[in-house]
Amino acid sequence: MANKDFLEDPFLHNYEDYLMSVWGRNPDRHPSKGPAWSCVRETMGPGESEGFLVPGSVGGLSYPSTEDQFSTRPCSPTPRLFPKRSHLRCPRPPELSLLRRHPPELSLLRRHPPELAGQWSGAQAGRRRGSGSSSTATAGRQQRQQRQERQHINSTAALAKRAYKSYAKALPGLKKLGISSVLLRKIIGTLEVSCGVVLTLVPGRPKDVANFLLLLVMLAVLFFHQLVGDPLKRYAHALVFGILLTCRLLIARQSEERPEREETREQQVNAEEKNKVKVSYDRSLRVAENERKKSEAEDPFLLALKYFSRVEDGTPWKGNDVLERHVAVVERLALSQGLPPEAIPVLLDFALSLRMGTTLCVRMLKILIPASVVPQDAVIQGVSWLCVGKMPIGTQVMFLRWLLTVFDLIDSKDQLRAIYGFIFSFVTEESLGRQPFLMHLLALYKVFSPELVTLSFPSKMKSGFKNHNSTWKAALSSVQRRNNVEVASDLRLTFGVREQPVSKKRKMNSHLTVPAVSSLPLRVSSSKKALPLEQLRAFPQLLQNLDRIELPAQMGSMLGSSLALHYMDCLRDSSAFLRLNFWLGHALHEEFLFCREASSQNMEEAARFLNTLISTQRLLQEGFSSTEVFLYRFLRVWDGSLLRPQILALLSDISVVPSSRIKVLLFEPLMQLFFTSSLFFKCSVIECLNSMLLKWLTWHSVYALEDELDISVSSQTPVNMTLSGLMDSVVELVQFVGRISTIGLQLEGYHTLLLSFTLDFYETVCDMYLKYDLPLVLMPPAGVFYPALLSTSPVSVDRLCHIMHRYRTNLVSAKRQEKQPEKPFHISRKTYREFNQYVVSMVSCLWNSRAFLPGMGIELGEDVLARSKVSEYWSTFNLIHHPAFMSCAIDFHQKCWPERKELDLNSIKVGKRWDWYTEFLFSQGFHGIKEFVQSSFSRRSSIKETGNDLQ
């Protein structure tokens, strides 16, 4: 019974204490048992412990000397391990299993078994003999050991002597030369020692010489061993050492020989390719390659470049492993860091020369991602390959696309500009066909120089470039982001010239200072000195140099600068707007929202950009057409929360949408978002549509004065719109808002907030004729009017009154206008009728206490009203009993009759009190009611007459 043994163990209680002290960490926690160490001491005594204690370190754990350990400061947990180890040496496996919790200690034990075994026996002996004799035993053992060692050394020396004697005998020639075995031994020994010293200490050539000599010695030794016929184990060490020396010598030699070697290897590679043999490098070449890697970082890529520059025409690509490997190297580098400028000409030349067929050309073009810039020569060379004419159309197009993608990265463009004529004739050539990706660009160039671009373009072309090169763009931007170089990224805006005169981007993108006109040398007269826009510092400077300002090469950079925008505003050059629109469309479509994940960083960047765009549009007071195109598309994939403030602000800036398309472009996507989204989204949509309407009306009022009603809404956009067109759009918009607000109010339980936003909208609508000169009066739908009239919030009722008052004013002046013969316009009778009905309802509800009676607007069935069990239902919505105003009425009641206990609101209606009450309401800030009452009730008792008057 192992467990029983354990239980009977005299150290058991110590062991328990030990566990306590280790697990409990603090022995003081168990005051009844006392500290573990004292127990150990009692049992063993200091003398006993001495016998097996090894002062110093055991397996990396250092122990204090015995006396310290057993003194009164035993609290650190590490030394406590020690006595436990001594207990464990008792051959009792159950203890071990119990102690599995402490593996480090066990491993410590296992690491030194002989030592500990010795200690254990020593300890046993010491215990048996008593404390005094243990030191003698140790001394005796040491002596014995020393003697043994000496003997061993002596015997080894004798063996060596014998061996050398046998060598000398085996080679009789030595004896003749006068070399005895002793001399031979000494020569070899001296050589070994001296060469070894040189090899370790002296650098350079002597090292190699020493290495060589040692190698010779080793060979000689091996030779002797062989001669005598020794077994392998006798000379194995010499053999190994010899191999080591050989390797060292080889490696040292190889690093010197590298240049010649590489040449031979290249030849070898080429030769083998021709034979279509899979190349396998020999070992030493590989070693050499590794060596080279240390000195230079490039290697496999440079090899690949060399390969691509030298590979011969017609080399097969199928199953060509060398090619595959090189392409893989290039691909890896291109996609991770981008290709260095010097590599691009080589690779481009390789690809376009079609030396290995079209497939490889396409493949190579796909991975041609520059790290920083593209050398101009490479591009010119590439264009010259186009002339060779053996390239298929698809490849030509691919090259052109690549060229467009990296165009901003070309280091200089002076020579390229010289061959523009050729390029244009090439891209407009019939054989190439009409490439959609080129159309926008060509359209833009046609604005600049119609003589270069002979194609005609469809008038209805979408503004904004599409990204035809998204894979390249994505790879390029990721490479650039990784390299942290801001090379002409379309995503980033250069902010205003004043704020950042020399940004990094400008430096990289040196052509930003090159004026747009100078790209057409024919037009620039040498006398006219142009002033780049970015040199402008102040507004007066702008005014002085207005006629000789150059636009920047990248129109996007204008967005951030208010000076540039001021200039833009007075510019009558349509090409500038076209360029800006194209750039913007591209930036918005491809770079921002459609290609990106919605990470917070991206969205911050996008929000910043859109905010800049919004402020630009506000400054110019018109929306860019590319923004609109973007918005229409974005609305269809919008989730309703991404960048909501920006998107809605941009949406409110769009110019008048033709009524034929407004439904598809705007209303359908908005409806789908509106009815599934939250109340706040609904409110913000109504607000957005309100400001959209406001802008449309403002444009109209401005342009109507200028162009006698035949307005083009936005001077720079191709949308020309007649007055009736605009009116149709406005009608559509107002009706749409009427529809969605009616249903929205119903779905949201007539929420006051939504009602308030809706009334905001109708405040704009009711004044369309007088304020904005648009001959149009549109009444709110019943779904908006009655909820507002019967609303529980006094503000809504008050605003409704104000709106009705404005409607009345507009209608009255429209009526007057109608009678004048020179500017005839007509407002339909239906509108008057609607208005009258609303007024009747309002008056009968609020004023006359005749709500729900026949002919008073809202009518309800008798039985329904009876079921409501309200006795005087006709008076429940007058100014006294209306839920919105009841608190005012009670207030008034208390002020009138402060002494009265019971409330009788009906007494307010009697006599002069009614007038006082209305005065009281007006004084409470209900100006809408005041206006409504004063305008509608000029003759108090004759509301009917007011209605008739309007008809």
Add this chain to the structure above:
Amino acid sequence: MSLLKPLNKLPELNTANVLLVENEELFQKKLADAIVLLENNVNVIVRLARSLPLPLESRPRIDLVVFIVHLNSEQSLLSAEASLKHLDSSYFLGKVCFLVTGARCGTLPYERLTSLKKLAATLNSPLLMTEDRTTEGVNTVAQRVLAVLRVAAGLVPMATGLYLSSLTRCTVPTDPDWQNQD
């Protein structure tokens, strides 16, 4: 296996049941958590399924079936199409809704979105775009699903699922100008 019918179980008071069907099971859980956290007034029960049909024995009442389609996988769309066959036709009167993720990403095949839009349009169902990567996007879509669910479960007075779906159903623009993206 018989079709899943919306009215084969009686409704409970102040309870709305929604079934989220997603083949990939990537987004379901997140959305379910968001929905449950958002709604306080009504007892919302969210059930998850990879595909339809549901097992016959324990079919609960389902007020709204939401199909989550990831545009980056063809399988997702196919699975949703296959599951649709197991729904009773009365579900398409405002009790089905589609969620689509990744619609904003231009690199995904546009035809998939178009075919999904056509599918949703023929079934008179709303198609909600989702930004599934951001918390804000998940919360927004949870809110929108809840808005549809409240109506579909009859918790909004004066509104029915059919009424709402006539307003929110997906439309495919017929103008070719806005259709082609390439």
